[in-house]
Amino acid sequence: MSLLSEFEFSAAPGQPQADRHRVIRRNGAVTPFDADKIRAALTKAFLAVEGNDAAASRRVHDIVGALTAEIVAALFRRDDGRAFQIEDIQDQAELALMRGGHHKVARAYVLYREERARERAAAAAAPTPPLLNVRAGDGRLKPLDEARLVRLVEESVAGLEGVAAEAILSETRRNLYDGISADELAQAPILAARALVEREPNYARATARLLGDKLRREALSFLAGHADEATQGEMAARYPEYFRAYLAAGIAAERIDPELGRFDLGRIAAALKPERDLQFDYLGLQTLYDRYFLHVGGVRFELPQAFFMRIAMGLALREVDREVRAIEFYDLLSSFDFMASTPTLFNAGTPRPQLSSCFLTTVSDDLDGIFKAIRDNALLAKYSGGLGNDWTPVRGLGAHIKGTNGESQGIVPFLKVANDTAIAVNQGGKRKGAVCAYLETWHVDIEEFLDLRKNTGDDRRRTHDMNIANWIPDLFMQRVEADGPWTLLSPDETPDLHDLYGPAFKTAYEAYEARAARGEMKVFRTVRAVDLWRRMLTMLFETGHPWVAFKDPCNIRSPQRHAGVVHSSNLCTEITLNTSADEVAVCNLGSINLAAHVGANGLDRQRLARTVRTAMRMLDNVIDINFYTIPEARRTNLRHRPVGLGLMGFQDALHVLRLPYASEEAMRFADGSMEAIAYEAISASCDLAAERGRYPSFAGSLWSEGILPIDSLELLAEARGGLDLDRSSTLDWDGLRQKVKAAGLRNSNCLAIAPTATISNICGVSQSIEPAYQTLYVKSNMSGDFTVVNPHLVADLKARGLWDEVMISDLKYYDGSLGAIDRVPADLKALYATAFEIDAAWLIEAAARRQKWIDQAQSLNLYIANPSGKKLDALYRLAWKKGLKTTYYLRSRSATHVEKSTLKGVDGKLNAVSVAAVEAAPKACAIDDPTCEACQ
Incomplete structure (x- = not known):
């Protein structure tokens, strides 16, 4: 009280x-x-x-x-x-x-x-606390080491502003009792510190350091075969010795590739930086503890710096001087300047190094092809791959089946099987399986496809766990604009249509429409284009699906259009690679921490160039080291060698630069920062080509013609008859064009912005390109509930004398928004406007500025506080007109979207304000849904 x-x-x-x-x-x-x-x-x-x-x-x-x-x-x-x-x-x-x-x-x-x-x-004569005993794992009691507890807590707050050891110790002691177990004793200061996070964000770092002590005790005891522990200060000297024992134990338990034991371990261990254990927030370290660190029988024996070095060594296996490269990769990962995607973090340096993030497949129009695609889904998902399936080639409901002289049931029954497969194969128990099905808008089953996520109707024709997305040609959007008709067709009667785009698609589609009008097509149906568009948006609002992706910009701007067709995107809509019956597209992802590359003076170009150069080398190495579960994926990946370098921490970077998201200055930063990343990534791939050779399908690509992503905008503008988008640039693109034409590229694709749902937590920065969700809330994921407080906001409020318990209460009351709190100045309200306070047109403008530099796409979530049909129509038409390739989730506030609680009086399982959902409908929102983490 x-x-x-x-x-x-x-x-x-x-x-x-x-x-x-x-x-x-x-x-x-x-x-x-x-x-x-x-x-x-x-x-x-x-x-x-x-x-x-x-x-x-x-x-x-x-x-x-x-x-x-x-x-x-x-x-x-x-x-x-x-x-x-x-x-x-x-x-x-x-x-x-x-x-x-x-x-x-x-x-x-x-x-x-x-x-x-x-x-x-009675203050002057306070009684001495009673002597407490701790129960060890073997049941024996020993006196509580009060001095170590004090040392541990004091170590956890060292160097952190606004935190006090006594506050943690006081709450910790209140929860101790005689006979407390060693595990409970380790947990007590963690719970005490996390209860204070809502008052001071730095307590999240203190909590992580306390969790680190628990992890050290667990790992060291496992390796020693008896109880062992060390404080952070003591561990600094023990890390090299620990690392050798860790590798030996991991190899013996078949958790680590024996090849890692053949490195110069003295050189490798000497490069470890134990002090970097101190930079985690609680959410980041707990996520690693629960889901990433290697374990035997549930006992973790991998400490953070060993984790990063294991990944670095795994990615350096085929380097000439692999110790040098491993240390270089380790420095990049452990500094949080760059983070590899989740499959790479899970599996690098292990006996089954499936390191790729995304797989895209095209499903053939026969039973063998359909069930092979479902089998491939299972094999690819087993080792943490996120899946995108192109279902458009499969004939529609009522189409003729020559072999049986019967009629097709359409795609829906097979999608149900694919849905259940994703549930059954849950990525080795580490996270839920995840797949997205794509269907082109002219497919005769499109209306049933739109209903797949509904909670009503025949459950045998519903896929409650699978994501779905529209693959929309420009011609459909033009018909919507003109309020024209739209003809639905079956692909068995239009076999070339799915492979066409731009003017060629328009010519072929209109010819099929004419044939249907003459009665020469067996299965077809004509609808009003606007009505179908409205139904798409209605289902998107009601169920969160299908997502909206645009076929023509994905293909017209694809650097690999000479080698095939982009038939779909992936699970998170940022990958746009060719697929066919013979090619399964693969992409290897990683993200730059943009917040780590900005300061008061703007973007640190020199540091960014270093980061991108090393990151591109790491991503390229993934292709050769990767464990491929199906041969089509291996063949395709080695032929094209695509990677997807993205970014995270965009909102944090804006806070550092003091730029409101809804401002022209922020748009210019989105443009300029992406231009710099793209320039350095393409240049780095060019340098790799000079060192290692071009990717095999380079000849005939847009790259080979000197057409870079910024240039491909003109191809789209030509196909559409214009494009409303800023085309300005600031760097020496002419010089880079000549360099690419002369040396080639190592990678067919270099850039894609993934959601970074998990790796941004690890690095303690904002997710991907997302605006701030709220300034104070509880994030729920597979690791539990975590108080999230915007540290930039807290620092600003403290500077103005406004940070107190009443402000905390107000933030909870107003769902993490400053807008209704009168005493907060207008400049802070603008700077810290949350996602639902920002006009979504700003999000589209920022994405359009980035898209001109990106050879693939970006996972773009759109937020609308009070959606209506008119608003959704205008928003998604704007996305198309701005030349975006894809969009991701639509997020709107649900009727009951906030649950408020506090740690006071509970057991520490819930704190601050718990956000139940921010969603278009139940299960639609992926902010805190682990199923959306499959890409990152």
């Missing part, structure tokens, strides 16, 4: 009576009177007694103002200018509570005052 015990006043502007009145504190100090302090104290009192749920917060905000006014009026009736005693103010607060009928709060308040009086009287 933290009820008012002593007012601490400071001068407050706009309070003329405060100039005449003073407050005498118990220590004799005299301070100016400030009525806002009474309001703050009353707010704390109510929240302490009634809890911090939504209903309580509303009651508090409704009544505190009136009570404060009543107390101030009672004090000022004797307006004689003399000072008030603390007890005078407390007496008036007590009377006001009683008169207002708030008896529960008043009673607790009286008891609290009495308790505090007794505490003050």
Whole structure:
């Protein structure tokens, strides 16, 4: 309970009576009177007694103002200018509570005052805490090492502003008891520290350091065969010895590739940087602990720096000087400047190094092909691959089956099988299997496809666990614009249509329409294009699916259009690679931490160039080291060698630069930062080609003609008859064109922006290109519930004297938004506007600025606070007109989207404000849904 015990006043502007009145504190100090302090104290009192749920917060905000006014009026009736005693103010607060009928709060308040009086009287003679014993794993009791506990907590807060060891120790001791187990003792300070995160973001780092102690004890004890532990300071000297034992144990347990044991381990171990264990936030380290670190029988034996070095060594296996390269890769990963994708983190340096993130397949129109595709899904998903399936070639409902002289049931029954396969093969138990099915808009089954995620209707024709997406040709959008008709066809009668795009598609499609009008087609149906478009958007709003992706820009701008057709995207809509019955596209992902490459003066180009150069080498190595579960994937990947370098921490970078997301300055930064990344990535691939050779299908590509992504915009503009998009550039692209034409490229594709749902947590930065979701909330994922507080905002509020418990309460009350909090200045409201406060047109503009530099696509989520059919129509038409290739989730507020709670009075499983969902419909939102993490 933290009820008012002593007012601490400071001068407050706009309070003329405060100039005449003073407050005498118990220590004799005299301070100016400030009525806002009474309001703050009353707010704390109510929240302490009634809890911090939504209903309580509303009651508090409704009544505190009136009570404060009543107390101030009672004090000022004797307006004689003399000072008030603390007890005078407390007496008036007590009377006001009683008169207002708030008896529960008043009673607790009286008891609290009495308790505090007794505490003050007995403070000098506080009793010595009782001696506690800790129960070891074998059941033996030993005295609690109080000195080590203090040392551990003090070590956890070292160098962190705004955190106090005593605050953690006090709460920790309160939860200790005689006979506590060693595991419970390790958990106690972790729970104590995480309870304070909502007050000060740096407690998240302190919590991570305390978790690190638990991890060290677990790992060291496993390797030693008996209880062993070390503080962070002690571990600095032990890391090299530990690393050798870790590798030996991992190889013996068949968790680590024996080849790693043949490195120069003295050189490798000497390069480890134990101090980098200190840079984690709690969410990041807990995520690694739960899902990434190697274990035997559930016992983790991999510490963070060993984890990063294992990945680095795994990626350097085929390098000439592999120790040098492993150390270079390790430095990049462990600094959080760049992070490889989740499959690479899971599997690099292991006996089954399936390191690729995404696989795209085209399903053939026969039973062998359909069930081979489903089997391939299972094999690819087994080792953490995210899947995108192109189902358009499969004939539609009612189409003729020559072999049986029967009629097809269409694609839906097979999609149901694919859905259930994704559930059954759950990526080795590490996360849920995930697949996305794509269908082109002219397919005769498109209307049933739109209904797949509905919660009503025949459940045998529903796929509740599989993502679905529209693959939309420009001609359809033009028909929507013109309010024209649209003809649905079956691919068995239009076998070439799926492979065509641009003007060629228009010519062929209109010829098929004419044949259908003449009665020469067996299966077809004509609908109004606008009606089908509206139904797409309605289902997108109601169920979160199908996503919207545009076929023509994906193909017209594809550098590999000479080698095939882009038939779909992947699970997260950022990959646009060719597929066919013979080719399974593969992409290897990683993301630059943009926040680590900006400062007050802008983008650090020199550091960015170093990061990109090393990252591209790592991604290229993945292709050769990779464990391929099906031969088509291996053949395709070695032929084209695509990679997808992306970014994360965009919102954090804007905060560092003091740029509101909804501003032209932020758009210019989105443009310029992506231009720099693209320039360095293409240049690095060119250098790799000079060293290692061009990718085999380079000849005939757009690259070989000197057409870079910025140039391919003109191809799209020509096909559409214009394009509303800024085409400006700032770097020496002419020089790079000549370099690419002369030396070639190592990789057919270099750039793609993935969601980074998990790796951004590991690095402690904002997800991908996302705007801030909220400034204070609880993120829920497979590792539990984690308080997330925007540290940039807290720093700014502290600087202006606005960060206190009342502000925390207000942020919870207003769902992490500053907009309705009057005392927050307008500039901070603009800088820290959350996703639902930003017009989604800004998100599209930023994405369009990036898209001109990207040879693949980007996972673009769109947020609408109060969606309507008109808003959705305008938004997605804008995305198409701006030349975007794909979009991802549509996120809108659900009717009951916030659950408020607090750690006070619970066991630490939930803290701050818990966000149940931000979604277009149940299960639609992927902010905290682990199934959307398959790419990263």
